[in-house]
Amino acid sequence: MRHAWFPASPCGPGCLAGLEPVVGRSRRWWRLTAAALVVLAALLALLVLPVAGSRGREWIVRVVFRSMLRAMGIRLRVSGGDGLAARGRGVLVVNNHTSWLDVVAVHAVRPMRAVAKRDIASWPVLGPLVSAAGSVYVDRDGLRSLPDTVSRLAGVLRGGSMVNVTPEGTTWCGLAHGRFRPAVFQAAIDGGVPVLPVALRFRTADGAVTTAPSFVGDETIVDSVRRVAALRGLVLEVHVLPEIAPGRAADRRELAALAEAAVDTVLRPAPAEHRRRTARAAETVPLGE
Template identity: 70%
Template sequence: MIHPWMPTSPCGTGCLGGQDATVHRLLRILRVTAVVAVVFLSLVSLLFLPFVGGRGRNWLTRAIFRAVLLAMGVRLVVHGEIPGPGRGALVVNNHTSWLDIVAVNAVRPMRAVAKKDIASWPVLGWLVTAAGSVYVDRENIRTLPGTVARLADSLRGGSMVNVTPEGTTWCGLTHGRFRSALFQAAIDGGVPVLPIALRFRQNGGTTTAPAFIGDETIIDSVRRTAALKGLVLEVHVLAEIAPGRAADRRELATLAERAVDEVLAPASLPAENHWTSSVVEVAR
């Protein structure tokens, strides 16, 4: 059912450019083969998750997500640091690609709020479900209060939970408005909001090539992304927004959106050879 609350994006296949550098067909095949291998290994690893403890699960989950990036030829560069476990926080980021959730969990495994159809995706769906994700039915607005309540309980219990408040993917040159509904969970849970800005770069500039938009399937997107040469995914971990700083969920969403905007604005793009010492390269 389509309703006014359901987020939509104007981005389509016309936003994908078409002049992006690509690798040889053989390397594309090798990358896809490597992703299939990660699929198999991740299935095997799920059998061991109940027996390795919290620290072991975090290590194993992060290793699998990093393996996905390596298989796809994506170089992950992290600016800043996501706090360690033990304290709840609502982690919010702009949403461009299926690689977003891979990147966040490659840095710091955490629970997520995801649309329900992700549960059926190969690899990502299994891993996200195993991580204890909360699924939201975007087509049924009546389920939203229950989702917010479950999310607040998780945050209150000390979990970090990743949310994409735009509710859908955009091309990467721009992003959508941060919708306020799920920010209520941070207020109810009494936890901070941690904004993260994600940006895809190729040949020193921002690229839309990895965007998961339009009517393509996850398989189509994986094949197209595997063909890209020199893809870099930047993760900018921004300052926390402390509990009580915002008067309500709408102001809280606005503060988080503005923080992400400051990084993604064209004037703030860093030169390729002028990254600061806070940059940590975690995958090649």
């Protein structure tokens, strides 16, 4: 049984407008074929990752994830990307969580270690690559593992690694997002490292914000991939925001609130139409589920 403490999103099928421009059937199949070829190349790349060295591994991971975006017809638009440059010290990178494309986007800009739910390790392509990057896996079905995860994460950060985490704990539709849970921010405090907020947003070719790529409700990863492959002119924006220096927040709750407020400056205000869709979804999907 799922513990009531665990975060749950009200986003569901009602958040997906389904009005976005799409490509023809032949283009969709071409994109899915190209993505499958990227998967094959990534599996072959896994054979050389152990002997590629740190710079070689970073280059391979970046190429694979950028190739996946290109295969799916997604344009990557980055602002403030210098904030993800190598620093020689640990950094906790936090972003809103919308889709399986989140990890693809972040690693396409700057490969890094990540905190991920344990079942991602079994995903094709993403799982092996994220594992090869030295991810810290968390069991989100058990509260007892959380202190150990935070302790391991603090050690990784003290060691000088850049680590990505999605503190909402579940996916939202992209125009609304959840509260940043404070637990993982304790690792940044214990490790004495800054927090770097990153806001992710999807737009269509005409500039309209879209929820279509979001991975919400009970759909499978296959359903989501097929829907993304059908979209025309999808743009994935990565907004790297100013870092929050160590010591700026009194505790982990304040630190989480500062990071969430920074992401909010990019994602809000949400259109009234979306707020109505979210309200309808909240009426039909109990928050405790």
